Amino acid sequence: DQQVKQNSPSLSVQEGRISILNCDYTNSMFDYFLWYKKYPAEGPTFLISISSIKDKNEDGRFTVFLNKSAKHLSLHIVPSQPGDSAVYFCAASLNSNSGYALNFGKGTSLLVTP
Amino acid sequence: ETGVTQSPTHLIKTRGQQVTLRCSSQSGHNTVSWYQQALGQGPQFIFQYYREEENGRGNFPPRFSGLQFPNYSSELNVNALELDDSALYLCASSPWDRGTRGETQYFGPGTRLLVL
Numbered sequence: 001d002q003q004v005k006q007n008s009p010s011l012s013v014q015e016g017r018i019s020i021l022n023c024d025y026t027n028s029m030f031d032y033f034l035w036y037k038k039y040p041a042e043g044p045t046f047l048i049s050i051s052s053i054k055d056k057n058e059d060g061r062f063t064v065f066l067n068k069s070a071k072h073l074s075l076h077i078v079p080s081q082p083g084d085s086a087v088y089f090c091a092a093s094l095n096s097n098s099g100y101a102l103n104f105g106k107g108t109s110l111l112v113t114p
Numbered sequence: 115e116t117g118v119t120q121s122p123t124h125l126i127k128t129r130g131q132q133v134t135l136r137c138s139s140q141s142g143h144n145t146v147s148w149y150q151q152a153l154g155q156g157p158q159f160i161f162q163y164y165r166e167e168e169n170g171r172g173n174f175p176p177r178f179s180g181l182q183f184p185n186y187s188s189e190l191n192v193n194a195l196e197l198d199d200s201a202l203y204l205c206a207s208s209p210w211d212r213g214t215r216g217e218t219q220y221f222g223p224g225t226r227l228l229v230l
Contacts, residue, residue: 036221041223042223043222045221046220049218089157101159102147104158106154
């Protein structure tokens with residue numbers, strides 16, 4: 001059963017505008033959330049993360065918002081640039097004594113047009 | 115600093131065969147995780163190795179097995195291949211110690227396996 005859901009398979013945004021990528025999760029035990037970016041023929045690369053004790057984390061043009069009551073997080077990219085065009089995966093993890101598997105969503109393909 | 119590398123990049127096998135995929139961790143990383151990414155899906159956790167021992171496993175059958183070597187490189191072995199095993203297999207390494215959480219995993223480019 002998919003515990004992390006990204007319901008928008010694709011998103012197209014004009015250069016300079018804001019990109020908002022959404023992610024929902026079902027497991028209330030998740031305590032850490034991450035966004036990964038993936039270009040074709042490359043592995044996912046870490047973008048930004050947020051602990052469940054916070055509701056916002058910002059890193060340059062990228063901000064992640066967490067709404068625990070709604071079990072929802074979003075990634076904001078401002079301003080969007082053509083180089084941001086990639087597939088974005090939302091992931092969540094549990095704190096466990098037996099490792100920390102990442103649970104990924106299906107991804108959202110972002111296209112930033114000039 | 116060398117990143118995570120995987121070999122081979124592509125592989126074609128037939129149903130029932132066995133396959134071994136290899137992963138070299140990033141320097142200084144002692145934990146390796148393997149993920150399967152089917153077409154149109156996100157990566158799914160197979161298992162994780164920490165200091166040569168399996169340290170967590172996802173919902174995959176026993177015919178998926180692994181090894182981690184003293185230099186922290188790793189192998190993923192899949193026996194009795196099925197058509198549904200066709201996927202991109204990703205390896206990720208991280209600098210994790212017990213008592214702390216590795217917050218990020220560094221992924222390799224993956225091995226694309228096609229089972230006919």
